[in-house]
Each structure stands twice: as C-alpha cells, then as structure tokens.
Amino acid sequence: MNIEKLEKNLRDLILEEQIKLGYRKELLRLYYPLSSLNHLLEVDCTEEEMLERMKEFSEATRAHFGGITASSQKERFCIQIPPEGVEYVHEHQGEDDFLVKFIQTIAHHGCTLQDVETLFTQYSDQVFEGSYAGDDFDYLFYFRDNKPNDYRYCITFEGRHVIYHRFTPEDYVDYDFGEVIPVKGE
Template sequence: MQYAFLEQMLINSIKEVQIKLGYEKEAIRFYYPEKALFKIVKISGESKEEIKEFMEGFKEYTKDKLGRLKITRNQERFCFEIPAEGVEYVYKNVEDNGFLREFIQAVEKPHATLDDILSVFGRFSDGRIICEKTNQEECDYIIFFEDASFDYYRYYLKFHENHVTYHRFLLEEAVEMGL
C-alpha cells in the first residue's frame, strides 16, 4: 500500500496552498481523478471492497498528522477533506524546501520569462531539468526534474501576455487527464 506517498502528496498540496495564499486554520479539500489515484497508490480499483479497505487504512495511517480525514467519491474522482487540525499540523511541522516558494514567486512575477523559471529549477537541481515545448492549447511548456527524488511533479506552464499560469501534476494524473 502506498499510504506514505499519498500522505506526502496531500502534505505537498497543503504546503502549496499555504505558500500561495497564506495559512488559515480551516479545512481544505483536494480532488483526484480515480484512475490516476489508483495508479498512484497501486491498487486496481476494480473491487469496492479493495477501495474501501485502502481508504480506511489510509485514514488510520494519517490520523496522527492530518487528523480525521473525510474521503468521498463522486462520479470519477475522490475528494480528500483535511480538517483544520491537519492543515495546522502541516503549517507548524513541515518546512518547505525552498523550491516551490521560489517557483511560485517566479511565476507570479509580472512578465516572467521561461528563463526566469528555468533558473529556479537550476538552483535546485544537481542533474538535468527537462523542459518540453508543447502544442497544447492549455500549456506551452512542461518542466520537471529528471531525478524525481527531489520533486516528482511536472509543471505545466502557460505564458500569457503579461503573466504565467501553472498547474502541477504527477505523471499519472497528467496521463489520465490527457495532458
């Protein structure tokens, strides 16, 4: 079971929200497409019993850090609701590694360039950085670290006239969404 990986995904997402918006002691929700989630946690998802067993085990596994999670399933996605005490735990106990904070600052800078963003990646990489130009309407570039041990997300960037927007996904999420 991939409880630790899923817990870290949720913690990373909470930290991202706190970097972007600041800390508020309130519940927060994250949504994951079910097929991508099943790939990430390495369950088949074919049996309702298997899914229920995994989710119950995950709630038990995370209760000391994230509190009493509420996990719901609607259509083809799961909602993970982290209670206020879990959000507070992340704020008080989880340090960011600096990369995400600098990345967000670079992206939010008016008239940010690809070079500005790549320089942030470069400061945090001992190895190669992958930057792929796309022909997709939703994004212009996909950037990620070749060595995913530091950061396993893929960053989808869209350059607009005077600003940049981004989304970050795990490879499994991106594949499931057709990105």
C-alpha cells in the same frame, strides 16, 4: 496499499496552498480522480473499493491528518482534511524552498521563460524542458533525477501572466497531452 505517496501528495498540496494563500487552521477539501488515487496508493480499485481504502488511509494517518474523510461522485473524490491536519502540515512539513521560489517567480508580473529556466537550473543540472505544440500548455519542466521533486510542471504564458499545473508523473502520462519537443537539443 502503499500510503506513503498519497500522504506525501496531500502534504505537498496543503503546503502549496499555504504558500499561495497563507496558513489558516481550517477544513481543506482536495479533489482527486479515481485514477490518481489508484496511482498514489499503488492499487487498482473501483470507486466503492477506494472509499474503503480511504477509510484505512484515514486510520493509518490519523496522527498526522487528524482523521480525513472521503466522498465520491462519478469517480471524483473529495478528501477533507480537518483543521488539525492542516495545522500539522504547517507546523511539521517545513518549507519547500523550490516550491516557494517557483511560486514567487511565476507570480511576478512579467515573468519570462528565461526566469523559469533560471530557477529550475538553480536546483539541478538534470532539468527537462520541452515545448508543447498543443493547446493545453506551452512548456513542460521537470527534474530528470526527481530532485528536488518528481512533479511535472506544465506552464502557460498568457500575456504577462503565468499559469501552471503540477502533475505526478503517472497523472501526466494518463492525460496524454501529446508530443513535447525537447528544448536546446535534449
């Protein structure tokens, strides 16, 4: 079991929430499907086996997260991070400059595709941008070289508002959204 990816993902999600809503020292609940936890821990567990792995994960990360707890129902897991774990991330994670600027950009009323493109290209010349023909989202962005991160950003423009979902590469593949057409002859 490789705990580093799940630990990083939890820190990233806590930080994302703190950027959006501000920091509060409180219990935080994050939800994961079994498949995501299997990807992150690099295991192939059943629901019952994953509950055992989560106990191991809690012990291994107690110094950072203060002893997480996990429950499940129909392969959907609720991971509870105690206030001490949320505080630890707030005090030790540092700021994710890209994520801060991304959230600021898309939160701006009237954000355009050009605004998003400009932001991504400020951080890398290895940006993938694709348009999606289905109903799930409008555009896909990610950094080909995984710098500053390896998340897949699925972006939808609804009038003058932008909605996004951020997936790990493995979860993005699992969802099988369909064909994404590269933009600008990529």
